[in-house]
Amino acid sequence: MTDQTAAPVTVPVASAKDYINLLKPRIMMLVVFTGFVGIVAAQGVTGQSVHPVMAAIATLAVAMGSGAAGAINMWYDADIDAVMTRTSTRPIPSGAVPAEEALTLGLVLSGVSVLLMWMASNWLAAALLAFSIFYYGGIYTMWLKRATPQNIVIGGGAGAFPPVIGWAVVTGSAPLDAWILFAIIFFWTPPHFWALSLLAHKEYAKAGVPMLPVTHGARATRHQIVVYTLVLLAVSLLPAVTGLGGWVYGLAAAGLGGAFLYLSVKVARTAAGDAEAGKADHKAAAGLFAYSIVYLFAVFAVLMGEHLLGVHMPVTELLS
Amino acid sequence: MTEDNEFKVRPLTEEEANARGKRNFWLALALVAFVAMVLAITIIRLSQGTGMADGGF
Numbered sequence: 001m002t003d004q005t006a007a008p009v010t011v012p013v014a015s016a017k018d019y020i021n022l023l024k025p026r027i028m029m030l031v032v033f034t035g036f037v038g039i040v041a042a043q044g045v046t047g048q049s050v051h052p053v054m055a056a057i058a059t060l061a062v063a064m065g066s067g068a069a070g071a072i073n074m075w076y077d078a079d080i081d082a083v084m085t086r087t088s089t090r091p092i093p094s095g096a097v098p099a100e101e102a103l104t105l106g107l108v109l110s111g112v113s114v115l116l117m118w119m120a121s122n123w124l125a126a127a128l129l130a131f132s133i134f135y136y137g138g139i140y141t142m143w144l145k146r147a148t149p150q151n152i153v154i155g156g157g158a159g160a161f162p163p164v165i166g167w168a169v170v171t172g173s174a175p176l177d178a179w180i181l182f183a184i185i186f187f188w189t190p191p192h193f194w195a196l197s198l199l200a201h202k203e204y205a206k207a208g209v210p211m212l213p214v215t216h217g218a219r220a221t222r223h224q225i226v227v228y229t230l231v232l233l234a235v236s237l238l239p240a241v242t243g244l245g246g247w248v249y250g251l252a253a254a255g256l257g258g259a260f261l262y263l264s265v266k267v268a269r270t271a272a273g274d275a276e277a278g279k280a281d282h283k284a285a286a287g288l289f290a291y292s293i294v295y296l297f298a299v300f301a302v303l304m305g306e307h308l309l310g311v312h313m314p315v316t317e318l319l320s
Numbered sequence: 321m322t323e324d325n326e327f328k329v330r331p332l333t334e335e336e337a338n339a340r341g342k343r344n345f346w347l348a349l350a351l352v353a354f355v356a357m358v359l360a361i362t363i364i365r366l367s368q369g370t371g372m373a374d375g376g377f
Binding site: 120 | 336339342343361368
């Protein structure tokens with residue numbers, strides 16, 4: 001006969017804030033914003049429209065999908081989150097939310113978000129959302145992150161889907177322009193994240209996560225940041241070529257990208273991430289990380305502004 | 321049934337009861353929101369005359 005009172009029953013006392021943190025709200029903001037820009041840009045370029053309520057529900061579905069992937073990520077990474085100072089206060093390692101509850105929340109939100117997306121738009125948008133959740137929660141979190149220093153490069157694709165999903169919501173298709181927006185986020189992710197990892201590489205090493213500065217050193221990482229920023233600069237100008245963005249976008253992308261490149265070269269000339277790195281070196285890497293967030297918001301905001309404010313004039317029209 | 325194999329229920333502390341109450345409230349709100357969204361989608365699709373044929377619900 002077993003003693004039913006042997007194991008103490010624990011009742012979670014997590015607050016709403018803990019559950020919100022489980023959904024990675026800062027990433028969610030970026031995901032929602034870029035997804036919404038995809039919706040606006042698709043309407044501006046194709047002339048097709050979507051009912052505002054449907055667009056709002058589709059945007060909410062993207063947010064829920066992002067949150068679902070975040071919760072699954074936190075469930076799987078609870079062990080390494082507990083080791084790193086930066087992540088040790090997250091809801092699972094802090095003990096606020098039981099791990100299995102986080103997984104349940106992630107799975108339920110995944111299902112509901114994909115269902116809502118399908119109902120509010122079409123199967124392509126729903127399928128892309130489902131794949132992006134799987135990409136982040138499965139491919140990146142469960143495989144790439146602990147397996148290869150290319151984790152951020154390949155895994156960056158997960159966060160790049162929202163504008164493609166937004167485009168699909170409006171048109172039911174995913175043409176080249178949508179994938180250009182994907183490429184901007186894809187090539188933005190490595191320099192953005194590596195700037196942070198230059199500051200936190202010791203933590204990643206402690207947790208056994210093979211981030212580039214851990215496996216190849218800070219110098220190689222700083223070099224790669226410049227290389228990827230150059231590619232990003234080139235890719236970010238493509239909308240001005242295809243007509244997705246107008247001349248205002250082209251000028252803004254060139255200026256914002258130029259500043260990004262300047263800051264990344266500045267970091268490359270420092271010892272950021274090295275053992276002998278000083279305060280100024282850390283400050284340069286932190287500055288690049290902060291600017292990279294502003295950069296992505298700004299590039300997408302200008303694109304959205306052009307279409308929303310009716311000032312979108314393709315470069316080809318301006319020249320003719 | 322003997323006394324030994326009965327479940328002994330520990331009363332919730334005030335903090336636990338409050339947390340459970342809040343969770344239940346937000347869950348209820350989420351369910352209502354979900355139902356409202358499904359209703360809105362249905363009404364819009366009916367008014368537009370669209371449905372499964374265009375790849376949607």
